[in-house]
Amino acid sequence: MMSYLKKKIGRIRTGGQSGVDRAAMDYAREMGIPLCGWCPKNGWAEDYTDPPGLLSDYPELSQTPSEGTEQRTKWNMRDCDAILTIIPDGSLSSPGTDVGLKEGESLHKPMYTAYGPEDVPGILTWLRGLPDEIELCIGGPRASECPDAYDAAMAVLKGIGESF
Numbered sequence: 001m002m003s004y005l006k007k008k009i010g011r012i013r014t015g016g017q018s019g020v021d022r023a024a025m026d027y028a029r030e031m032g033i034p035l036c037g038w039c040p041k042n043g044w045a046e047d048y049t050d051p052p053g054l055l056s057d058y059p060e061l062s063q064t065p066s067e068g069t070e071q072r073t074k075w076n077m078r079d080c081d082a083i084l085t086i087i088p089d090g091s092l093s094s095p096g097t098d099v100g101l102k103e104g105e106s107l108h109k110p111m112y113t114a115y116g117p118e119d120v121p122g123i124l125t126w127l128r129g130l131p132d133e134i135e136l137c138i139g140g141p142r143a144s145e146c147p148d149a150y151d152a153a154m155a156v157l158k159g160i161g162e163s164f
Helices: 002-008 020-031 069-079 095-106 117-128 149-163
Strands: 009-013 082-086 111-114 134-139
Touching (some): 009 020, 020 134, 020 149, 069 095, 069 134, 082 095, 082 149, 095 111, 095 134, 111 117, 117 149
Parallel strands (some): 082 111, 082 134
């Protein structure tokens, strides 16, 4: 099962923010799936505010020229093959997630929005319909917008890995 997951998802792309992005990065490492993505200049994330920011722990990411988060989000959407957005139940409004959803739609990327582990069967069906070796962008709210974002996203991702 695991080798098929690695065959399907060639790389996980994310922006490195706390919450869903961070769960995606940790999951990629745990599963041995290559990790990449754009992060704001100086590696800024809400819990890594001083340079080199999250690049000190996640050197797989590349910096955008801008310190703002919008460029990071748009470039990650642009450079991926498909987008999985995880918006845990109870999440507050997430401007960054909204930017990502709109950008993915405007680029006509295959997209799936999940809200919790109950969505794993739908995610699996969606992933199986995509080509092998995709670069999957995973994103969603940051921890300040949803304190449970990391744990909820990790539950979804582990559910995918266990069921694939």
